Amino acid sequence: MSLPSPGPFFDVLADHGSRTTVHLSRPLDLADDDRTAYDGEGLAALVAEAAGRLAALGVGPGERVAVIKPNHWDYVLLACAAARIGALPALISDRLPPETLQVLLKRLDATALVTTAATLRAAHEAGTDLTACVRRTLTLDGPAPGAVPVADVRGHRPPPPRRTADDAPLAIMHTSGTTGIPKLVVHSTTTLIHRIVTAEARRMPVVSSRRDDTVAQATSYAHGRGLAWTLSVLWLAPREVVILDSFDPRRAEPVLRAHPPTTLEAVPSAFVRWQPLASSPDNPFRNVRLYVNTFDAIHPPAVRTFLAASRRRRPLWVQVWGQSETGPLTFRCLTRKSVRATGERHPTTRDLGRPVPGKARLRIVDPQTLRPVPRGRPGLVLARTAALCTGYVGEPERLRAKLAGGWFATGDLGVRTRSGRLVLLDREVDTVPGGSCVEIEDVLHDRLQEVMEAVVLGRASGLPLPVLVTHGGRPLDGAVWHRAVADLPPLDEPVFLTADQLPLTATGKVRRQELRDRLLDGASPYGTGHWT
Template structure:
């Protein structure tokens, strides 16, 4: 990964990259890059990281505004032998303090704005690193980027394939995120190499325009960077801002043929897909990971494409494991048949030759019969090496080669996985996720539905609408025939607490609405 961009430039082929705004790493360098220019930017960053004190085996923490230069900085750190740790700027200062203490980085790369914001909360981020580099100028406790710019990059450092390569944190929906350690063997050989095969329908082609709208501090995009550079599509679009009005100009200027985005971003981009001259008319493949998708959203984008056979690929996995199953959706598979509504809870089967799954009783860990709900365990060669500062927690979740996902699901007799809920969120009377599927299908005004299970009380439905209002008649019609639930609460998108990947922080939302955050599950496996 340290020489990925160099090798792409040396081959003389690779995508032209267009950004929705300049990199924080190079704010004056514009929004269009060829492979050689990207390689030069990574080499330059490797030079100043080394000058700031980064070296073999040391950790480099990166926390800044969302953009793809998270991965360029990570590749620069890998080049000098360091281990990059990508931390989201969406994390609360208290969470950043916990994670930086665990990391003990030699270098922290951040911005003066984030240092100031954390300082106002009583957290001095610079105190947890040997050297703090501020990308946008000097700040208290930090040096400005100009003080280390211009240093030559050392020769690329090669590391053992089982040595730590990168550290990414989990979403943190239930508390402080975990710091997940991956190696070259688990991430590059176990995930990126498999994904780089030129498969029919879903493989990247030389004439593709690939758009990515993601949370770049998270592990998925580091792997994606390896794949998209090696597959060399015609163009790559980077969307760092998930506001549809800000994304629209770039998407219209370069209509994508492949779109990968966060589930929450797809939800927000739906108004663009409904326009007559929508920017997704040429898209042949949509890709979603990270979180559950609901049928109405997928249907909107498949219908927006003018291709004869557009495909939606839904991946299910975790930061710790990478993808465990894939499921493909088409217009036909999402159409209601004889009144039966399709569900995206069917996650498909384990990745052939890569993943094995078993469903067990959450208390005894004995296998359960097909068709019965249980805790999902996974076996994969791409499983992470450790949790930084929480090795005992990692060991509890890994037993005899099986990884405890913390998800409750049903394994059908044909081997398919039907996801019900996270164990910590699972209620005794209903699947929150399946109920959300039905509600979103029935409520045209809903941007998102969230059902919160709680002990000793009916589940609490939350409906996100544009204006924070929901007609009573609409709710009564939507809830007809469903298990008993409390009266719904309508909120706007901005009123719902979320992680950096757009996931709803269910426990925080429950506490915000009721003053209590207890859940039905144990939370032992989160």
């Protein structure tokens, strides 16, 4: 049987007697009770109830529904509820600055906004009225000025599921926004379900979920990965699914101990924050056979720590690289041996492996001429994939500007090795002359155990600026720093910040442009930023 689209997905699971139990780190904002465990029938009922509420709010087929709320899995369930009535869900993280949320809502021209009173209040305190950007607003946690409380639409009978054309817009999700205003990416059933989710929902040795697995996920559910992961994993019917809404180790630890995962997918930021937890003798990762990281390159010490935490004989780490516009483009499997060497200038996790077979092709070109460069030489990474998004909301010209003869410009710089592997250098806008910020950051993490986060900011004039966050919150000894960077390209003296001073996206990436504006007084980057 073919994989159903998000609208009827949970109905189909329930009809087929799904035996997967979903455990939540906290109750859903969408739900009316304090449940933290659901079976297939319970999830189908929850999505149908949410679809009824949207219909009662006046949302109809083809209309856009924005969702902005605290991070949790109900982003995905609300997307399925909107799709169930033929509406178009647009998932937007509440971690974005209020003025950015306002820009995105104006681009969307959405019929409705699903949010919380707390989210509206936080935006209002920052001088932004989100309700003014949409025609109707629904709050999930109580009344708010200009909004309909969820109690007013509770109990409305949901309309029957509607089917939309495969090439019609299915869902909208935003990019990370590390270099400015995020883009609103549109995917169709063809690109998201047929080209991305269906491939992941096939049973493959080692890397697919098994029926006896406990599969855990920690991500920003406002991003497209949350929806794609949900559909593919639940279709494979593991014994348990564990949903973590927070990367905070104090909140994640009790859930992980109650339901020890056998496979774990998380954003790099979560893995970094959980390293002390993984280092304990009775750590909750002892039974993990498969780790997966998406969204961003991860530093070698984190991979090393988690592979060592598993008591499995040969635990595997799968690193996936891709973008919201394309889905997965490359993958690489790491083992304990792969990350054994420490402190050296070697690619390790910057080696992103090879293109996904049969799904993606890569080409490295000169950023100015767009002509292919020989293997071993750096250039702009272009990708060709049938899963490419259908466009950007409110910016129709932007996708055209990123296409060159059917190839999509990722905005990343890289090197294709003789064997066909891709080694990541930098985002083009973040590059430094004759080097790689990502490499320098990797080496700093490897050599300086005190460093929790290292960010190198390039600039057109002047040395690159290292920005460091240490575990203890204290600056490094000068002699220790200079020994660590002795063989690296010349760097400015480091700036030390505390963890709460570092501006982050919903997935834990550093907002480099915001950091640049704050620390470099608006100094121009070395890169052009043309391909962002």
